Amino acid sequence: AFTQVILxxxxxLGLSWDEGPxxxxxxxxxxxxxxxxxVAEGKAYLDDGAVRFRVQHEEVAWDDAVHARIxxxxxxxxxxxxxxxxxxxxxxxxxxxxxVHMRVTHVFRGDDHISNTPKQILLYRAFxxxxxxxxxxxxxxxxxxxxxxxxxxxxxxxxYQHEGxxxxxxxxxxxxxxxxxxxxxxxxxxxxxMIEAFGFDGVQGKAAVxxxxxxxxxxxxxxxxxxxxxxxxxxxxxxxxxxxxxxxALVAAVLPxxxxxxxxxxxxRQRAGLDPVVPDEKAAAFIxxxxxxxxxxxxxxxxxxxxxxxxxxxxxxxxxxxxxESNGMKAGAxxxxxxxxxxxxxxxxxxxxxxxxxxxxxxxxxxxxxxR
RNA sequence: GGCGGUAUCGUCUAGGGGACUAGGACGUGGCCCUCUCAAGGCCGAAACACGGGUUCGAAUCCCGUUACCGCUACCA
Numbered sequence: 284a285f286t287q288v289i290l291x292x293x294x295x296l297g298l299s300w301d302e303g304p305x306x307x308x309x310x311x312x313x314x315x316x317x318x319x320x321x322v323a324e325g326k327a328y329l330d331d332g333a334v335r336f337r338v339q340h341e342e343v344a345w346d347d348a349v350h351a352r353i354x355x356x357x358x359x360x361x362x363x364x365x366x367x368x369x370x371x372x373x374x375x376x377x378x379x380x381x382x383v384h385m386r387v388t389h390v391f392r393g394d395d396h397i398s399n400t401p402k403q404i405l406l407y408r409a410f411x412x413x414x415x416x417x418x419x420x421x422x423x424x425x426x427x428x429x430x431x432x433x434x435x436x437x438x439x440x441x442x443y444q445h446e447g448x449x450x451x452x453x454x455x456x457x458x459x460x461x462x463x464x465x466x467x468x469x470x471x472x473x474x475x476x477m478i479e480a481f482g483f484d485g486v487q488g489k490a491a492v493x494x495x496x497x498x499x500x501x502x503x504x505x506x507x508x509x510x511x512x513x514x515x516x517x518x519x520x521x522x523x524x525x526x527x528x529x530x531x532a533l534v535a536a537v538l539p540x541x542x543x544x545x546x547x548x549x550x551x552r553q554r555a556g557l558d559p560v561v562p563d564e565k566a567a568a569f570i571x572x573x574x575x576x577x578x579x580x581x582x583x584x585x586x587x588x589x590x591x592x593x594x595x596x597x598x599x600x601x602x603x604x605x606x607x608e609s610n611g612m613k614a615g616a617x618x619x620x621x622x623x624x625x626x627x628x629x630x631x632x633x634x635x636x637x638x639x640x641x642x643x644x645x646x647x648x649x650x651x652x653x654x655r
Numbered sequence: 656g657g658c659g660g661u662a663u664c665g666u667c668u669a670g671g672g673g674a675c676u677a678g679g680a681c682g683u684g685g686c687c688c689u690c691u692c693a694a695g696g697c698c699g700a701a702a703c704a705c706g707g708g709u710u711c712g713a714a715u716c717c718c719g720u721u722a723c724c725g726c727u728a729c730c731a
Contacts, residue, residue, distance in 0.1 A: 307731095333729050350660070359658050360727090367729040374731045397659060398726035419660085422724080426666085456667095459680095463668055467679040487668080489661045490724065497667065497681040503693095539694040546693085603690085618690035630692040 292440040296454050297474065307377045310384065314372035317380045317410070318365050326409045332368030336376070336406065343401040348391070348418030349486045355401035363402055375399055379406040382415065391418040394490065418483065421461040422490045447543025448498065449517060452505040456498045460491040470501070472508045499542040506547070511535035514547070521548040525555060536632055536640040553626060554637075556645050560627040569619065569629060580620040581654035583610060585647060594643045600635040624653030 286304060293300065318334045321327035327336045338361065344354040365376035372380070382390065397419050407414040443453055455471050463469075464480040471477040506514055511534040515527065522530040533551040541547040552558045562570060570577050587606045591598065607617040618634040625646060631637050638646050 331729085335729090353659070355659070364729045369729085371729085373729065378731095393725090394660065395725050396731095399731095401659090421661085424724085459667065461667090466669065469668085469680060487661095491668090492666060494666050494681065500681055540692065542693075600690095607690090613690080615690045622691065628691090632692090632694085634690060 288439045288441070295441045295444055296450050296457075298454075305381070305385075307372070307374075307381065310377065310381055311371070313384060314377055314380050315366065315370055318372065318376065321365070321409055324409075327365060330362075330364075333364045334366035335362045336365050336402075336409070338362050338402075338405060343404050345400065345404060345414065345417055347397075348389075348416055348483050349420055350488055353397065353400070357401075357405070360401060360405075365406075375402050376406060379403050379410070383407070383410055383412050387415050389416045389418070391420060394419045394422050418486075421487055423457075423460055424490050424492045426492060426494070443498075447545030447548075448502050449505050449509075449544065451509075452498070452502040455505065456501050460493065461487045463487070470504055470508075472505065503542040506541065506544070507538060511538060514538070514544075518544050518548055522551055522555070522557075524557070529555070533640060536636065540630065540632070550626075550631075554641050556641075560625070560649060562623060562627045563629075565629045566623045566627055569623060576616070577620050577623075578654050580612070580617050581624055581650050584617060584621055585650045585654055588638075588650070589647060594639065596633075596635045596639050599638050600633075603635060620653070621650065624649050 290304070318327065321336065322329065322334060325337075327334050329335075338357050341357045342354065343357060343360075344352055346352050363375065364373050366372055381387075400417055400419075404414045440453060440457070444450070451472070451474070454474060455477070458471070458477055458481075459469055462481070463485050464477075465485055468480070471480070509517070511531045515522065515530045515534055518534070522533065525533070530551070533554055534547055536554065537547055537550040541550065549558075553560065583606050584603065587602055588599070591602050593599070593602075603617055603621070604614060606612075607614050619629065621634050622631050622637065623629065625631075625634075625637055625641055632640070641649070
């Protein structure tokens with residue numbers, strides 16, 4: 284189950300792998316044989332049924348690919364268990380046995396493994412093998428500076444899918460946490476460019492704090508870079524009942540005021556009439572402030588637009604202003620009621636454009652309903 | 656406690672001895688645009704943890720202190 288979460292996360296991000304996964308359990312017989320051999324060579328010994336590795340007082344050091352040289356001393360390490368009393372191997376031992384077996388040349392993992400590395404190097408030595416290149420990348424912390432956990436919301440990367448984050452934005456954001464291409468560049472709309480720009484020189488040695496706000500900003504940038512036409516295909520089936528051209532027009536209208544695909548979907552569906560118009564808190568307050576005035580404005584607009592010949596942004600703009608002027612009203616006193624009747628929100632694209640997107644028939648229907 | 660890692664705006668970071676009045680981005684404050692806004696434009700506030708060295712010169716190199724993080728399992 285945990286394996287699947289990781290695999291799903293990678294798939295979602297568009298990251299692939301070319302072999303495996305390989306499971307530790309598959310190497311049990313070899314692990315046991317390797318441990319027995321170390322015992323036979325006097326490099327490990329039995330202790331309460333378990334097999335314990337004998338740590339000598341020697342220096343253990345390596346040139347980390349991310350950090351500089353890291354040095355430990357054998358005297359600070361205790362003899363550690365490599366095989367439990369039930370003959371199953373412990374992680375530190377199993378990985379070394381496996382990596383030797385698989386001829387692994389580079390090991391990159393989180394900073395939290397730095398303390399495991401000297402033990403593993405000792406095991407490579409005991410096996411008479413050259414250790415691989417180790418690189419320890421910084422960890423990612425929550426906004427509170429603590430290790431990421433359930434309390435911080437999404438635990439698995441793929442959870443962000445449901446928050447309306449695009450995988451390419453997530454990848455871009457994650458890559459920049461603990462890594463910088465140098466200079467001021469930070470937006471990568473093409474993963475190929477990112478791969479090309481990557482280097483261990485740019486990897487930071489310190490942990491980075493995850494900032495959801497910046498993720499959303501970056502997501503908005505990616506959505507705009509992708510453009511309405513291609514974005515429609517990445518939104519799931521929220522707009523699938525609509526003709527593609529219609530869906531694209533809706534997305535285009537709503538994109539400037541969206542940071543996540545959820546924002547896009549919500550506004551687009553609402554404009555398409557797929558979801559009902561329900562005034563939000565601010566809209567309800569606006570109506571309550573002067574309900575007769577609100578209805579009157581909608582009534583005037585409904586009458587004026589009902590016979591309007593030109594249902595274009597420019598034509599509607601002119602018509603709406605004419606309504607306001609001839610009734611001695613400010614433009615806003617006409618526009619805002621229309622906006623609310625059409626979207627249930629006090630925020631949207633300019634009202635004339637909104638009318639075009641919603642469409643003549645649906646718009647007049649909602650306006651009429653609001654006036655009553 | 657021991658061992659290890661790390662230390663530049665609130666956050667992500669640029670910076671590899673003089674180019675630093677320390678740059679960019681997110682966020683944030685203000686202004687403009689304007690029928691509204693989470694959109695666009697402009698402007699601003701905001702950081703080299705501290706103390707010693709080295710050097711003509713240190714954000715950059717060295718040492719110490721402090722803080723934070725990790726490990727210290729017959730977990731991974």
